[in-house]
Amino acid sequence: GDSVTQMEGPVTLSEEAFLTINCTYTATGYPSLFWYVQYPGEGLQLLLKATKADDKGSNKGFEATYRKETTSFHLEKGSVQVSDSAVYFCALYSGGGADGLTFGKGTHLIIQP
Amino acid sequence: EPEVTQTPSHQVTQMGQEVILRCVPISNHLYFYWYRQILGQKVEFLVSFYNNEISEKSEIFDDQFSVERPDGSNFTLKIRSTKLEDSAMYFCASSEVRGAGEQFFGPGTRLTVL
Numbered sequence: 001g002d003s004v005t006q007m008e009g010p011v012t013l014s015e016e017a018f019l020t021i022n023c024t025y026t027a028t029g030y031p032s033l034f035w036y037v038q039y040p041g042e043g044l045q046l047l048l049k050a051t052k053a054d055d056k057g058s059n060k061g062f063e064a065t066y067r068k069e070t071t072s073f074h075l076e077k078g079s080v081q082v083s084d085s086a087v088y089f090c091a092l093y094s095g096g097g098a099d100g101l102t103f104g105k106g107t108h109l110i111i112q113p
Numbered sequence: 114e115p116e117v118t119q120t121p122s123h124q125v126t127q128m129g130q131e132v133i134l135r136c137v138p139i140s141n142h143l144y145f146y147w148y149r150q151i152l153g154q155k156v157e158f159l160v161s162f163y164n165n166e167i168s169e170k171s172e173i174f175d176d177q178f179s180v181e182r183p184d185g186s187n188f189t190l191k192i193r194s195t196k197l198e199d200s201a202m203y204f205c206a207s208s209e210v211r212g213a214g215e216q217f218f219g220p221g222t223r224l225t226v227l
Contacts, residue, residue: 004155036218041220042220043116043117043119043204043217043218043219043220043221044156044204044206044218045218046215046216046217049215089156091156093212095212098169099144099146099158099161099168099169099211100146100148100158100159100161100169100171101148101156101158101216102158103148103155103156103157104155105153105154105155106155106156
């Protein structure tokens with residue numbers, strides 16, 4: 001079945017550091033890929049998405065490129081801020097009649113000033 | 114900005130008791146979902162609901178679980194006889210369209226079964 005693997009956290013960085021959170025997936029067909037973010041006390045919010053190979057999703061300075069050849073969708077940001085501290089979830093939607101998203105475990109990101 | 118709300122934020126119950134978790138999806142959305150996350154594990158899909166019936170359910174969603182849209186605004190998840198292993202964070206979500214469109218999530222209800 002479908003699965004998503006993302007790097008374990010917590011990931012602790014200093015403000016203005018470069019961020020990469022790795023995400024790889026296993027799916028049949030051609031899934032759509034997502035990054036969701038959860039700030040403390042809030043629900044999961046869609047951060048960005050990509051629906052086909054080589055698409056780049058971007059939002060709020062974050063980027064991720066759908067790499068079919070490596071089955072990856074790594075999240076990157078050039079310069080993180082304290083306000084980026086949150087839990088980040090990689091997810092996929094494989095379609096084919098299925099409604100649910102398949103999530104990774106989440107990566108807790110801590111940005112220190 | 115419209116948002117999905119969930120109540121209560123934290124529910125504590127005794128094993129064997131029934132619980133009802135409540136959600137108010139975004140008003141013009143047609144598709145509703147429940148997910149759960151056991152501490153330290155992945156967020157898992159439980160069930161989707163459309164047009165007043167279940168459209169898909171995972172193997173986790175057994176006979177102990179049921180969902181209902183009792184009126185035009187609420188969407189509920191009922192666990193008939195809770196077990197210790199039902200302790201988890203339960204997320205409700207809704208979407209305008211089915212498929213790869215955005216699912217909007219609520220803040221979750223933390224269920225603790227003692």
